[in-house]
Amino acid sequence: MNRKNITAAKYEVPPARITRARAKTSSSLGGISPSSRPSFKHEQKHAPRENSKRAASDENKTSVVATAGIHQKRKAVLKDVTNISYEKTNINSISKVQTTKRARGGPTRRKMKEGSDVLAEIPLVQEDVKTKLAEELSKIRMVEAQESTLTVKLEEEKPVLQDVDMIWFELGSCKGPGIVDIDEDLKDSQMWSIYASNIYDKIRVTELERRPSTDYMEKLQQDITPNMRGVLIDWLVEVSEEYKLVPDTLYLTVNLIDRFLSQNLIEKQRLQLLGVTCMLIASKYEEICAPRVEEFCFITDNTYTRGEVLKMESEILNFLHFHLSIPTTKSFLRRFIQASQSSYKAPCVEMEFLANYLAELTLLEYSFLKFLPSLIAASVVFLARWTFNQSDHPWNPTLEHYTSYKTSDLKATVLALEDLQLNTNGCSLNAVREKYKQQKFKCVSTLTSPKLVQTLF
Incomplete structure (x- = not known):
């Protein structure tokens, strides 16, 4: 062979x-x-040719489908719609194969069952595709309608935006006669004082929601007194001067102390720990470069360890639920001083220093907790203006508009402030007075008014 x-x-x-x-x-x-009979080898020679023909035809179909899909995407972001025709082609080819197989004898019962299941699922796929197409088309129509509406609105608002000065003039004229508009710096990109009125309306509500108790010394505390509280805050004023902290840190520190003492019993041995910890928290919130924990331990002559301060910090923050954005007297004082300066030809720096001095004096007094921070700020401006000029009434329509307080509303607070200014009680806590005796503050702590403010009410 x-x-x-x-x-x-x-x-x-x-x-x-x-x-x-x-x-x-x-x-x-x-x-x-x-x-x-033909051999198996002969059958294999013809099979690749038939497969190659089918592959070529499938590639042609795929290219046609892809091209149609590209043109469809240019119109809208939809799924490939041409898949439907492709599925129909497959359905026809499947039906033809089924018929041919049946003519030749057909497949087994199992294969016939699988084929029938596939054919039953294809109409469901078509219905899903149609449903998705309908949803996509409805979304596109909605977006187009919104875009057209937005375009119309923008076209209507163009002339309004171009005439901002006229709008602002109309808003200012609605405030009434004799009221000076202190928020006219609308064009300043860093000011945007158009939001100032809304902001101060908001914090007027916040000062009512998160104010400390006004009688916690009588109802809760057993080991500390208002005088001890005053001594602590007087010492914290010196600490803030030592570390050159901003005034907002001092005001927030006192607020945190009073809010914690309103619902927490504390011994006098831990009162200083509470004070330095509240100043640490306030420094982290207000300062750019806050003092370290070790510095606050050092300022207490290492009476408390680092661990004790951190533990107290956690206790305070958890009790307050981290609510540190609190409007203080300083928050309102900036706004009210700005309204007060509008009646002067040139800004009066001495009046601003005197107002800050009187406001810091109230931090030492437990009795001033019964007054709202906004009321204290308005009364401070009232008394400071009267100290510098007794020839004219210190209150005017502009101040009444921006503070929302009339002269009669300020009587009790202003009289209490005058007692602090004159030191009628002989208070020995002199940290604030010594601070504002410096030349950089124009020695405003030495100023008093020759006429009593009682005559204005």
């Missing part, structure tokens, strides 16, 4: 045994002899 015959023997199917009866039957019927 030569090599060709050996190779053919390997790949060709061996012919069945031919008997005399089988040969006679095939010759009588005129059929093909078993020896003339």
